[in-house]
Each structure stands twice: as structure tokens, then as C-alpha cells.
């Protein structure tokens with residue numbers, strides 16, 4: 162298990178947990194600082210959204226700086242440099258917050274970032290950078306306990322195994338028991354909820370129930386969520402070598418987002434976790450080049466469903 166500051170484990174496993182990176186008190190204050198956002202997102206955006214990004218846009222400079230101090234961003238830079246080398250830093254433009262969806266539990270498809278979720282990306286370039294520690298670094302800081310993420314340790318150092326190739330022959334990768342609108346990289350015409358009819362009416366009701374009133378999942382939704390959660394656990398466990406990452410409030414996790422990974426989002430379990438890329442000058446330059454050719458890349462658009470776009 163990759164844990165507690167041994168840098169060789171980051172190289173070997175592609176992830177590392179630093180327990181208690183911030184004090185419980187700081188974590189509590191940081192939760193309070195971002196908590197109103199949860200309700201705001203529910204009211205104004207998709208009620209099943211699990212990602213607020215970029216955080217800066219919602220927090221404003223003063224509160225953002227306060228959050229940075231509470232979350233130990235100065236120490237973070239030293240940590241990142243010690244693992245990734247000179248010039249590594251948390252990308253403040255991309256800093257975001259994971260939250261729990263308010264209505265439906267779901268699971269992401271297993272994937273390696275960019276290779277599997279940036280349509281149009283040149284795979285050969287991605288593979289060319291795979292072995293370099295200067296690329297594809299990301300971190301999470303859990304402000305409350307968080308066991309959403311699953312990873313396959315060591316997979317960032319190799320291509321897919323035959324089993325993985327058989328499990329995920331097509332792109333985009335989707336999860337067959339998750340609704341299309343919750344499958345982030347599904348991109349066919351029926352991606353979005355209907356604009357009229359019974360399902361549309363139900364969705365409108367839910368937007369008031371969860372979005373405006375902020376109520377917890379009702380009985381039918383709870384039954385759906387329990388069933389989906391059980392299948393999601395099976396889905397995660399079925400990946401050879403997969404481990405669940407369990408963070409306590411204040412723990413930091415760094416990982417290579419080129420490892421195979423996925424996450425389960427439970428509607429009834431709070432999640433308040435900061436995240437961003439750990440960038441280097443090389444990785445920023447490369448991404449800027451890719452941005453020109455990759456559709457919707459960097460805009461986070463793959464996560465938006467129709468009721469967020471309007």
C-alpha cells in the first residue's frame with residue numbers, strides 16, 4: 162500500500178497517501194468555507210453533478226486564498242516538487258471540488274485520463290509521455306472522509322494487459338448499468354434526459370425536490386441507489402489488481418492519472434475533496450498543444466448535461 166511519504170512508492174504504485182496533510186481543524190474550516198457551494202450547485206446546475214470546477218470562479222479571490230492557506234498550498238508545492246521535480250505546482254486554475262451527487266448513485270467507467278476521455282487525443286503522444294514523472298500528476302485533499310476512488314497500482318508504468326484489453330475493447334468506455342446521462346463519456350444523441358413526457362416531468366420534480374429543497378433521496382431512489390452501489394462495487398472489484406483508496410479528513414493523495422482508475426459516487430454519502438492537476442512547465446506546454454486539436458478538451462464539457470448548459 163502506498164502510504165505516508167515514501168517517494169519510491171509514488172514511482173512504483175503511481176499513487177501515494179500522505180495521512181494528516183492538514184490538521185482536522187483546518188479541514189473543518191475548509192469544509193465550512195466551501196459548503197454553501199453545494200447548495201448553490203444543486204439549485205443552479207445538475208443535481209447529480211459531482212464536480213465543481215474551477216473553484217476560483219465560485220469562491221472569489223479572497224475566499225480562494227483563505228482556502229489555499231487552510232489546505233496548506235505552500236507545503237503542497239514542496240511536496241509536489243519532491244516527487245515530480247522542479248517547477249511542479251498545484252494548478253490553481255483547475256482547482257476543483259468533488260461533492261456527492263444529490264439524487265443518483267453512479268460509478269465512472271474504468272479509464273486512464275486523457276487517453277480514454279479526451280476525444281481526438283493523439284494516443285501515441287500520450288504513450289510517449291507515460292513513463293515520464295513530469296506528466297499526468299494529480300492530487301486530492303479530503304476535507305471529509307472519502308473512499309470513492311479505486312486504482313490499479315503500477316498500471317501507469319505499462320500498457321494494458323490482455324485482460325484489460327478484452328474488458329474495454331471500445332471507446333468511449335461506458336458502464337452498462339448506469340444511465341446514459343450519467344456516463345460521462347457517452348456521446349450519442351440520447352445522452353440527455355428528454356425535453357417532454359413522463360421522464361421529463363419526473364426530472365423537473367426532482368430538480369425541485371433535490372435542487373431547491375435539498376431533501377435526501379426518497380424511498381424509490383434509495384432502492385435504486387442501493388442496487389447500483391452493489392453493482393458498482395462488483396464492477397470495481399472485477400478489475401484485476403484494483404484497490405480502493407480510503408482517505409480520512411485531512412489526508413492528501415497524489416496519483417498518476419495515467420493509472421487505471423474509477424470512482425463510485427454515492428448520493429447518500431457526503432464527499433468534500435479538493436483536487437487539481439500537479440503541473441510542470443512541460444505538461445502545461447503539451448496540454449496547450451493538445452487543446453487545439455481535442456474536441457471540448459479542458460472545458461469540462463463532457464460532464465455537463467443539458468440542464469447545466471442552458
Ligand SMILES: O=C(O)CCC(=O)C(=O)O
Pocket residue numbers: 259269274309310422423424
Ligand atoms: O472522482 C474521482 O475521484 C476521480 C474522477 C476521475 O477520474 C475523472 O474525472 O477523470
Ligand SMILES: [Fe+2]
Pocket residue numbers: 272273274418422
Ligand atoms: Fe480520471
